[in-house]
Amino acid sequence: MVNVHCLNNIASCGLDLFTADYNTESSYEDANVVLVRSAKMHDLDLSNNLVAIARAGAGVNNIPLESCAEAGVVVFNTPGANANAVKEQVLATMLLASRDLIGGNKWVEDNKDDADIAKSTEKAKKAFAGREIAGKKLGVIGLGAIGQLVANAAISLGMEVYGYDPYLSVAAALNLSREVKHVIDVNEIYKECNYITVHVPALDSTKGMIGKEAFELMQDGTVIINCARDVLVDEDVIGDYLKSGRVKCYVTDFPNPKTANMEGALCFPHLGASSAEAEDNCAIMAVNEVRDFIENGNIKNSVNYPACNLGVCATESRVAVCHKNVPAVISKITSAMGGANVNIESMANASRGEYAYSLLDLDKQPDTSIITELASIDGVIKVRVVK
Numbered sequence: 403m404v405n406v407h408c409l410n411n412i413a414s415c416g417l418d419l420f421t422a423d424y425n426t427e428s429s430y431e432d433a434n435v436v437l438v439r440s441a442k443m444h445d446l447d448l449s450n451n452l453v454a455i456a457r458a459g460a461g462v463n464n465i466p467l468e469s470c471a472e473a474g475v476v477v478f479n480t481p482g483a484n485a486n487a488v489k490e491q492v493l494a495t496m497l498l499a500s501r502d503l504i505g506g507n508k509w510v511e512d513n514k515d516d517a518d519i520a521k522s523t524e525k526a527k528k529a530f531a532g533r534e535i536a537g538k539k540l541g542v543i544g545l546g547a548i549g550q551l552v553a554n555a556a557i558s559l560g561m562e563v564y565g566y567d568p569y570l571s572v573a574a575a576l577n578l579s580r581e582v583k584h585v586i587d588v589n590e591i592y593k594e595c596n597y598i599t600v601h602v603p604a605l606d607s608t609k610g611m612i613g614k615e616a617f618e619l620m621q622d623g624t625v626i627i628n629c630a631r632d633v634l635v636d637e638d639v640i641g642d643y644l645k646s647g648r649v650k651c652y653v654t655d656f657p658n659p660k661t662a663n664m665e666g667a668l669c670f671p672h673l674g675a676s677s678a679e680a681e682d683n684c685a686i687m688a689v690n691e692v693r694d695f696i697e698n699g700n701i702k703n704s705v706n707y708p709a710c711n712l713g714v715c716a717t718e719s720r721v722a723v724c725h726k727n728v729p730a731v732i733s734k735i736t737s738a739m740g741g742a743n744v745n746i747e748s749m750a751n752a753s754r755g756e757y758a759y760s761l762l763d764l765d766k767q768p769d770t771s772i773i774t775e776l777a778s779i780d781g782v783i784k785v786r787v788v789k
């Protein structure tokens with residue numbers, strides 16, 4: 403039985419994909435697999451039972467990736483599975499920041515008992531007039547799964563779009579409309595754009611990336627949309643730029659005591675991925691990744707171990723080894739197998755930074771002494787008999 407613990411609510415259409423070999427009611431302490439959305443895992447212990455964590459979503463800043471790698475816990479995410487939901491939220495908030503639909507709706511709510519509301523409407527509405535987004539310039543920082551969808555959608559809404567992503571993948575580049583102006587200096591976006599939306603992960607290198615220097619370059623009345631993570635924008639200084647009018651509106655999906663009380667901030671309670679479709683997509687992708695890892699040892703969409711795939715095991719046994727990416731580990735593993743007269747029928751190995759992963763298909767079941775011997779090799783982190 404494989405024990406699964408959900409730290410957050412995971413859509414049932416995903417959980418339903420687990421067979422009877424999985425117990426989805428496990429405690430965290432006993433879990434072999436953890437499914438998580440935004441719950442912070444940095445202060446949680448990683449038990450020896452744990453082999454995988456699947457983040458049903460994109461951002462993994464709530465998971466201690468390095469400690470997990472060091473403990474042989476493979477962390478997965480679900481790239482692109484909630485991108486359309488966030489794209490739609492960005493478009494909606496761009497419109498809300500341009501047309502005072504929220505203020506107008508509040509006015510109706512405040513005047514709902516006025517018998518003459520139809521007449522008063524025509525007088526009141528001028529207070530809520532706005533501007534159109536068509537013809538305006540949008541800067542998209544980060545052209546991954548979400549950024550590229552936002553950029554393309556904005557083009558079809560008649561905006562002029564600037565995109566910035568120094569690590570743009572070939573796949574993202576191929577999906578991007580040719581009308582998006584790809585800039586190599588992000589300052590061009592700060593100087594030129596009326597709307598700026600950020601879609602990069604929260605990393606040490608991206609924290610505070612939209613700060614004083616960026617605000618100083620912007621035009622008066624710029625709208626900033628942050629549906630990525632609060633730490634990307636320097637929220638200690640943005641209040642001053644909202645007051646001065648340099649920034650007209652700061653849309654954030656990550657309210658905190660500072661922004662929730664900030665005039666000019668339009669805050670939402672982390673709703674970017676909260677569509678039924680995105681929740682289903684993320685849950686299904688996460689469970690499929692976990693099942694392929696548990697049942698076949700294959701790794702797809704990990705954020706701390708390399709991709710590695712040997713398909714479905716057709717030999718007597720398969721062993722998976724998480725290890726350090728250092729010389730001689732693989733030769734020691736293969737000689738341990740040879741010494742025990744176990745033949746390696748096929749093998750896959752891949753590395754990612756300091757860590758590596760090997761899958762070995764064997765002609766017979768290795769006995770426990772071989773597994774103990776593999777686990778004791780210097781540089782080996784975790785050994786798992788998959789089949």
Ligand SMILES: NC(=O)c1ccc[n+]([C@@H]2O[C@H](COP(=O)([O-])OP(=O)(O)OC[C@H]3O[C@@H](n4cnc5c(N)ncnc54)[C@H](O)[C@@H]3O)[C@@H](O)[C@H]2O)c1
Binds near residue numbers: 461545674
């Ligand atoms: N509000 C929500 O509910 C919600 C939902 C999904 C994702 N997110 C956040 O949005 C982020 C992006 O999601 P995604 O699915 O597009 O991820 P992604 O990995 O597909 O794209 C991220 C892109 O950012 C680029 N990038 C990295 N550093 C950069 C930098 N310094 N400057 C410019 N570009 C840089 C990468 O090259 C990549 O193309 C996630 O990391 C997460 O924090 C929020």
Ligand SMILES: O=C(O)CC[C@@H](O)C(=O)O
Binds near residue numbers: 439459462672675
């Ligand atoms: O799970 C969620 O609701 C939010 C997910 C989002 O922040 C992400 O990074 O994918």
